[in-house]
Amino acid sequence: MTGIFGQFGVDWETRIDFQKLRSDRLERIKAQMRQMNVDCLLSFRPENIRYTTAYRALQWFTGMSVTRNTVVLPQEGDPILYVASGDWKRSVSTMPWLKKENIRPLAVLEDPEVFKTTGRTFNHDLTELGVANGRIGIDATRFGLTQKMQQMLPEAEFVDGDEVFTHAKRIKTEEECQLMRLSSAIASFAMERTIGKIRSGMKECELLGEAMRTLYSFGMEVPQCNLIVASGNHTMPLYRFATDKLIRRNEFVLLDLGGCFNGYFSDFTRTVIHGTPTEKQKAVYRTVYATMQTIFRVMKPGVLNTEVCQAVRTTVKEHGFEKEAYFGVLGHGIGIGGLEAPFIGERMLEGEQKFVEFKLQPGMVFSMEPTVAVAGIGGVRLEDTILITKTGNEVLSTAPYDEKLLG
Numbered sequence: 001m002t003g004i005f006g007q008f009g010v011d012w013e014t015r016i017d018f019q020k021l022r023s024d025r026l027e028r029i030k031a032q033m034r035q036m037n038v039d040c041l042l043s044f045r046p047e048n049i050r051y052t053t054a055y056r057a058l059q060w061f062t063g064m065s066v067t068r069n070t071v072v073l074p075q076e077g078d079p080i081l082y083v084a085s086g087d088w089k090r091s092v093s094t095m096p097w098l099k100k101e102n103i104r105p106l107a108v109l110e111d112p113e114v115f116k117t118t119g120r121t122f123n124h125d126l127t128e129l130g131v132a133n134g135r136i137g138i139d140a141t142r143f144g145l146t147q148k149m150q151q152m153l154p155e156a157e158f159v160d161g162d163e164v165f166t167h168a169k170r171i172k173t174e175e176e177c178q179l180m181r182l183s184s185a186i187a188s189f190a191m192e193r194t195i196g197k198i199r200s201g202m203k204e205c206e207l208l209g210e211a212m213r214t215l216y217s218f219g220m221e222v223p224q225c226n227l228i229v230a231s232g233n234h235t236m237p238l239y240r241f242a243t244d245k246l247i248r249r250n251e252f253v254l255l256d257l258g259g260c261f262n263g264y265f266s267d268f269t270r271t272v273i274h275g276t277p278t279e280k281q282k283a284v285y286r287t288v289y290a291t292m293q294t295i296f297r298v299m300k301p302g303v304l305n306t307e308v309c310q311a312v313r314t315t316v317k318e319h320g321f322e323k324e325a326y327f328g329v330l331g332h333g334i335g336i337g338g339l340e341a342p343f344i345g346e347r348m349l350e351g352e353q354k355f356v357e358f359k360l361q362p363g364m365v366f367s368m369e370p371t372v373a374v375a376g377i378g379g380v381r382l383e384d385t386i387l388i389t390k391t392g393n394e395v396l397s398t399a400p401y402d403e404k405l406l407g
Contacts, residue, residue: 007182007219016182016262021175022054022097025168026079032168033075039134040126041073041161042149044141047337048165050263053081053098055091059222067109067142072122074129082106112144119148126153137161166341169333171363176335177387179264180365183220184385184396187258187266190214191399194257198274200249204229207255208242215259224258224267224338235271235379238371250275252378258338265338267367268397269383277405280377285405287319288380291370295331295384299368300392303360305344312370324374331368334385344368364388365396 006015029052033041043049046057049071057069070082081098083091085105092103107114126132133155138146139162150158172180194211208229215223229242232251247253253274258267271288273281294315298308309330316325331344342358344366365387373379385396 016175016178018054018175019097021173021179024173024175025051028173029073029165029168030075032164033073033137036164036167037135038137038159038161038164039075040129040131041071041137041139041164042122042126042141043071043073043139043161043165044069045139045162045165047340048139048162049081051165051169051336053079053095054263055081055083055095056221056263058084058087068106070106070122072125072129074131077129078102080104080125084108109142109145116148119145119152122149123152126156132156135159137164139165169335169337169340170342171361172335172365172387173363176264177363177365179262180266180335180385180387181396183259183261183264183266184268185398186215186218186220186261187268188397188399189218191255191257191268191270191397194255195253195270195272195399198247198253198272200247200274202247203244204231204234204242204247205244207247207253211255211257215257218261220259220261221263222260224260224265227258228254228256228269230254230379231274232378236373236375236377238373238379238381247274250277252281252380254379254381256381256383260338263336265334265336266385266397267334267338267383268385268399269369269381270399270401271380271382271405272402273405278377280374282405282407283319284321284324284372284374284377285380285402286407287316287321287325288370288372288382289401289406290319291315291325291372292368292382292384295368295370295386296393296395299360299366299386299388301360301362301388301390304357305342305360306357308344308360316370316372321372321374324372326371326373330370331366331386334365334367339367360388362388362390 052071068084072080080102082104088105135157137159190211193214197210226241230239231247231253235252235254254271256269294311298311329345333340367385369383371381387394
């Protein structure tokens with residue numbers, strides 16, 4: 001396949017087939033509905049709506065992200081997309097792959113009084129679709145709206161719709177993989193440019209601004225999260241955001257960058273030294289680097305997530321930093337969501353049960369982020385996005401590691 005790193009459609013090269021992307025995703029979610037015996041989905045999560053309809057929503061960093069748009073998806077038939085009323089005309093005019101009559105305006109579901117009207121609307125749609133007494137999956141919304149739906153459809157069985165999406169999104173299609181390669185490439189460009197901008201006396205938030213400038217200049221829709229720039233003592237314990245702290249010479253600088261491009265997220269981390277590293281700083285960095293090399297070697301089809309964890313623990317122990325390593329979530333799924341199932345890690349917190357075992361399969365994509373933090377020295381995280389292939393894996397994030405720390 002040629003042209004995977006071209007950002008636009010052209011007539012002289014085969015690039016991403018967006019019609020195939022949309023149809024493949026819709027068929028995948030419907031196949032999962034059939035397998036899990038779900039007659040209809042009522043979806044409110046932005047990433048699930050994007051997966052089903054390719055609707056690009058206005059993103060909010062508040063609870064409104066699950067109260068502005070909705071998809072009603074029957075097991076048999078076309079999706080009905082409800083969008084925030086201010087976005088209705090734009091959606092009707094720019095989304096020809098959906099029937100115009102199936103794109104409808106929706107009031108913001110923040111006011112409980114709106115539940116009555118909206119509930120009646122969904123009740124009407126579900127009755128018209130013949131699923132009023134069927135199994136209806138809901139992924140995430142206001143509890144009051146769920147109650148209203150249950151009152152209006154007493155014969156329906158409401159089930160976990162999020163589980164349907166989780167299983168459908170786990171294996172990426174080839175078009176999805178191409179978009180993730182491109183998203184990771186953009187994040188890699190931002191990483192290299194931002195590292196090159198590090199100067200003594202720069203504020204962490206100022207450095208993050210340089211990263212955001214590159215991400216948005218390439219067309220990123222939103223950042224993967226708050227994004228992290230942490231330096232010096234902010235790397236141990238890790239500040240998971242950027243502050244007005246000034247970057248000083250001979251400190252670790254940790255950058256966790258990524259964003260959403262055409263619906264698909266990138267997420268990776270580099271830790272570098274600003275100045276000259278000490279031998280202790282090198283030792284911590286080399287441990288995390290060796291751990292990442294172990295991850296590259298071990299992650300392939302058929303390997304259990306617990307086997308990956310054990311290999312990582314062995315490597316860290318061999319380097320003498322087992323007590324300082326973070327053995328919680330070692331890696332997370334990534335795709336149309338910035339952080340999604342499945343997860344690779346032994347436990348979230350001490351005392352909790354281990355994660356469910358599963359085998360790695362071709363088409364799964366993970367952000368793997370081994371971390372070692374030592375008091376008085378600092379913390380190091382390296383993170384790469386890894387696609388499981390038929391024969392092994394492909395590393396999607398390409399920014400180099402710090403040669404000064406590797407020695």
